[in-house]
Amino acid sequence: MRVDPSAVIERLRALDQRSGGRRVAWSAVWSGERPRLANDLAALPGVGVETDAAGNLWATLRGRRPETLVLGSHLDCVPDGGWLDGCLGVMVAAELLATAAHAGSPPCTLAVVDWADEEGSRFGHSLLGSSAAAGLLTSRDLAGLVDHEGIPIAAVLAEHGVNLQTVNDAGARLTWVGAYLELHIEQGPVLEAQGRSCAAVKGCGGARRMRLTFSGEAGHAGTVPMEHRRDPVRAAAEFIATALRRARDDGGLATVGELQARPGTPTAIATACHATLDVRHADVGALDRLEAAAVETAHAAAHDTGTTLGIEPLWSIDPIAFDSGLVADAIRHTDGRPALTSGALHDAAALARVGIPTAMVFVASRAGISHSRAEDTSDAALHTAITAFVALASSTMQRLEAGRLARSPG
């Protein structure tokens, strides 16, 4: 099968012009963009389009066998995100589906998926749609989540036709899924530093994410002696400075992306300071130690400042390895050099965790920049990566047709 990389890039440029950087999951821009994709794919011969119980958008082309190769990623982005993160994987899948649909019935069934809310930008819970489809969510995981304005997740999802109690019903769709492949930008500096256009990915590192709230006591900036203060901003600053230093020393990653003092008056000691902490590590033991150390640091900062601390777990995923056979294929179809471990999370991790043979291909990110409007990749690298990914998809369809891919116990 052949796909014209220029057609994929054209789809991406048009998408970026319409809604670039504004497709935050559950926003009007995001939900306004998806029907365009749905209508586009539904117009293809033999293709049916549906949205599942978790809000994931599926386009399916029935093949000569029921075993299904799923290709996809996510249209949602972080606020002010770039033109490639997520939508590259959706658009290459859409273009490949279009090619296959026009070529007639493929050797196995082929599906494109646009997973809902991969980024977790609003509620702090990444991979929402793919985790639901994989049966990895419990209503306990989600029920308490609110956005930064305090709006509960259940109310927002209901507006988009998603019932929090039944999101795992999306799993029914995975019954015949034989393999999942995803093309994504690296979002880091490694490939560029190694002079590579693209590479196979052998798995994803793990992450722990939480929201911390230090609560103190209001007071006038000019009258309350420093030693009498219960200042949540001081607590947050001490915590952040220490936690980030610790992550660096331990070879992990720690990010405080959300940080806000309330009520936010220059002349008053704050009553509360909110922060999110995201810690990551490729090794599960080191990840657990990093998380435990961060929590301990936060409690110590609260104790030292006379503030109180609330910690709300937002999200957690252990490191996961992809299917060794598919990874070997991906290495062969890219540049033959060693596969990477992804520091970023991907929907592929949710599927791999429940035993679906999974692999990914990364294309280099310019200067490693991501989650930013400055995110970019050269057209040359995109051409190379798209061609490699399509070749991997073709060989995977042949393996599925031949019954040479088995699901492991999830």
Added chain:
Amino acid sequence: MRVDPSAVIERLRALDQRSGGRRVAWSAVWSGERPRLANDLAALPGVGVETDAAGNLWATLRGRRPETLVLGSHLDCVPDGGWLDGCLGVMVAAELLATAAHAGSPPCTLAVVDWADEEGSRFGHSLLGSSAAAGLLTSRDLAGLVDHEGIPIAAVLAEHGVNLQTVNDAGARLTWVGAYLELHIEQGPVLEAQGRSCAAVKGCGGARRMRLTFSGEAGHAGTVPMEHRRDPVRAAAEFIATALRRARDDGGLATVGELQARPGTPTAIATACHATLDVRHADVGALDRLEAAAVETAHAAAHDTGTTLGIEPLWSIDPIAFDSGLVADAIRHTDGRPALTSGALHDAAALARVGIPTAMVFVASRAGISHSRAEDTSDAALHTAITAFVALASSTMQRLEAGRLARSPG
């Protein structure tokens, strides 16, 4: 002259019910509240009401001499502020003016002022109206100020009929002002700790206030190695932790009331982190050293994290002493014990700085809490303080009638 303290407290309770905690300067609630006061005072016999070029509200009762005793404070409050800060001084002045107006022409002219934007909650510039009247503002001080949404101060003030270019015209009104007195809550824990209801105030400590913006580089929380990051949140945390520790060690005060990371995504390294810093000290040399050390700390944090730093001065005032004669009177009319230095800023400081004989009376704040809905003072302490303040005002009117108060060169 006698004023019923209960009538003052009644005015304050009614005000709090209508607009408590929501009278942020230049808000609709604030500008909706002022005509009530204006109409109330304009209905008194012999009282004229006007708003000056800086948005200050004046009610004047012509006396037997042109020399004018001004009594006042401010109706504006910080967001979620208490029921006494500022409005106590306005309402005691209003009640005193009502009493005087019904008694006939007073020995000297008597004026009530509600200064505009004492708190500086929106644009970070305290004492705006009183500083303008005192001729202490330059358009350079104000022109660049924006609120946290980026709206320029000139546009907002224009909506309230205030032209930024002509705010100092408000100074014309001070020509005949012979003395300024202000009753205010302490907003700190000292009087309560000393078992006093109220006290004379001998002056105000100084303050320096600035907004700092650390700017870094966006990146994905899972892919950018810690040592490659230019993380503005880390810069802000290191700066805040160090600056607050330094202020404590130097016997000063430092407050970061506003703190926010942008864009505020849990999974992305922030591109910018904004913070305000307010430092205070009773000694001008120590204040300057504290400010210089904070700026140096901020530059060091930016350097260590590879971020860039922008500093916007918001406001600055040197420590100022009140009129020694009026302070002696205030001591006599309160409890005879030593006067305090105010750590909080007050409009009185602006008037004292240009040579107007000025004094203040503080009433105790429960637990020292201020700039909070929990701000409170017992009715008993309010009765004592109001009675003392009215006695001080009466004796000051007699001194003005007798020509025994002289302005010093401003």
